Amino acid sequence: MSYNNYANSDRTSIDWSIILVYLLLCIIGIFSIYSSVFEPEAQWFNFEMPYAKQLIFFGISVFIATVIIYTESTLFFHIGYIAFVLLILLTLGTFFFGAKVHGAQAWYKIGSFQMQPAEFAKLGTVLALSKFLGTYGVRLDSLKNYAITFLFILIPVGIVLAQNDTGSALVFLSLIFVLYRFGLPSIFLTIGFSFVLIFIFLMLTSRTEQILLLSPKILLTLIIFIILGIIGYYIRFNKKGIILISILFTIYTIFIFGVDLAYNQLKEYQKKRIELIFGLIEDKKDVGYNLWQSKVAIGSGQMVGKGFLNGTQTKLKFVPERSTDYIFCTYAEETGFLGSFAFILLYTFFLYKLVIMSERQNTRFARAYGYGVFSIFLFHFFINIGMTIGIVPTIGIPLPFISYGGSSLLAFTILLFIFIKLDGNRSNEVSVDID
């Protein structure tokens, strides 16, 4: 096993820049939560309030982070499967002992304390997936290994879907990125992205009778036929190529004409949320209320914002879930474009940093883990902010380090700091097993 190669010296070099970004994000989070629940009549600090709880959890998180930094790196490799099993069991436990919050059977309630085990299940999944990919001799070159990795991803996806938590399911699916980095052929991602583009195209043209005398679906099929034809021409037609192209064409045709069927399986409110994003329906009161108020909050911030504690959309509670899923509204309304853009840049830097750090790892385990962390943060960031500004259908998942929520802050902190620790310890690893 590759991890037997570590040297027993103390060549730890913690990357302080990412810790700084982490601290900055947490502080922005606490201030945003403070503002989002601020009441002019109330006392300026109250231990009952969410910001105080968040502050306490921030303290706990810093403590745990410190513990992680001083923990032996190998531990994280070894506990991979155990963590996965335990955390999956914990998540499954919600079906028996859990409570329903916002329609998702995904929470534990202990007194006034709520916990969503799925947040921690992400950690378990990333650990297990990384351990498998980091195990000596394991390569993504056999159907069996693909099956195992997909199992690590699809088990939690199935569970959270059963919990009615679509957002978390998408986050788990994002771990496909890790597989891509570790050898999953580009064609799968290409097909995936092209499906997204086709869906967007079909949504945007769903009210159009015809384009260039053809119905949008026929036109799209024709375009794909031409593209595949061109690709086929360049790779020279041989028997294998023709079969591949034919299979692809069949898949696309099925998708184009079958996507409606799948779409109609969605719940009514989910369809409406999607149609809102594409501007196919107008609604400011019912399903579209959250999105509309969120856009008004962010848009009304204009260039410099309304100032700390002065946001009307959030102070007067027009925006729902102000301290959790829609926390960005409070921030953007009060800091305006300047603040919002700075925030986007900060998060972008954070994600960029995670890729850089992942690439410099000497072990497959650490690299896989790094990409797992990256994929999860990327998806949370993309879906959460995208939802508030109206480019992603409403899906309730938190914005890591910013949204109010003790279990999520703790889970994300652990997730991140294990990677920081692995990264700090990378000089002690011998890159014998890296591709």
Place this chain on the structure above:
Amino acid sequence: MYSNKKVFFFAIILFVCVLFTGRLISLQLMSDKYFIESVKNASNEITLYAERSIIYDRNGKLMVFNDVVYDLAVIQKKISKDLDTAALLKILKIDKKTFLNKLNKIRNPSITYTLIKDLTPDIYIPLQENILSYKGFFIEQKTDRRYKSDIGCHILGYIGEVNDKIISKDPYYKQGDYAGITGIENTYETYFRGQKGVKIVIVDHKQIQRGSFKSGSLDSASIPGPSVHTSLHYDVQEMAEEMLKNKIGSIVAIEPSTGEIIAMANSPSFDLNEMIGSSRNQKFASLLKDPYNPLFNRAIKARYPPGSTFKTIQALIGLEQGIVTANTTYPCRGGYHVGSLHVGCHAHPSPLDLPNSIAKSCNAWYCYLFRDMIDDSAYASVADGYSAWREYLLSFGLGIKTGVDLPNEGNGFIPDTGYFNRYYGKDKWKSSMILSLSIGQGEIGVTPLQMANFAACIANRGYWITPHSISAIDGYKKIPAQYLEKHQVPIKRSHFETVIEGMHSVVAPGGTARGAAIKDLDVCGKTGTSQNPHGKDHSIFIGFAPKDNPKIAVAVIIENGGFGATYAAPMATVLMERFLAKTDSVFVSKNPVLYERMRTAKLKNFSQDTLR
């Protein structure tokens, strides 16, 4: 090969960053739309309704005031999708259909719309307690008219909800607002309505108020309409209306020196107290259906033949044209007989001079005079003679609008030469054919206001001031200038004295209205008994008192009342006596029998076609 894949991840990060930044630019920097929307979200404009002007009579006696009422208003856009309609309907005590119909009338969902007016306490109290549960609905405090008594309805006028036409003409109004519809409420609307104020409050998502928006810097208080003194004399108006009861007719009294209307009474009339609150529309509909048309202000719209009262003006024109002098006599042999034409006259000594022709109301005298005026050789044709004569009439405010400060005044009718040309053929008519005009009969139509106005003009010896019903508006030095305009009649003052001499003998022993005399009342007047196609003659009187320095001019028309002396003259003198009495002492008439007789008389000949 693997390391190439990191480029893909950088591309994804860059894509998200650019996508988000672009979206933020479009939301935050491209337009004010969302900012304005957030202000609209967080604030509610509360209209502070202004109290309408309080109205007094000329002596400061209260006539019209206001009372607080509560309306249910709504901003449709802010109605919650979770509205508990059933509970609201239960409080409002209306059915769902009515409620939805009302909501459907709303055209602009983002502005305040008054849904239900004048909430009764049994609705208002439970609604006030629960109003916060009905997001988007709120209670507005307004004022509605209250009237001290039932008098003066036509001159005061009523208020009503503004219609689309009014709203489109004046942006001051919103759907559901009130404005004056008739009377001075309408004419002086811009004064009476005051100035609405506005209060902008911060509201949260439940529409609960959270203090004033921008520290109240955008708020403005409502300004009540200024107090108004009408020129009406409360007691004179009241007596006039009392005397008109059970009769059809009209009384107008004017202060000659100012043109101020002292009283303007019509019968039938209605009670403004019934035209308030939620019963307004219902009452209005029933008044519209009433065959006696109580809403009709006959004082300024109805046309009557002025009858013999017209002789005063005839004499004045004759004098001015030099056709007659004070001493001119015309014979009367029981009337005027030329060829087959007969205009009858009652028995009186003959021949009469001008003053006596008025006192005795000799028809023949005026037939001769009219013939001499119209057929005067000084004119090229009968038409020219007629036109000259007509011009004099117009100068008295006859056949044209006097310009009174009340809406929808009628012109009356003085036919022009074109009228006769059409009727008889051009140049095919002569004075004998239109002889009845000379005694105020025939085609001529005059409104009661025009009659009172020409009485005032005679009292003034040659001028009249546009009649008006307002004497002062608080905070304004003068009433609008158009109501103070002086109209000079092109007739010499001395001629007026001659005619007045005759009028002075009318309500005197030997005069036609001797029975209407009241001790110490120095009256000049003229009776009229006007034939009409609707039955018995109209009883008419015009006059003024005292003779020198007149204070009041009166015109009375009692439809189908018979002789002018029977009803019209006594009513006029009663009102003159009352007006001239000192206001600060208890009024005791020197001839109380007259008032009692007039008040109690019943003329049960109301017929529908006399009313139009």
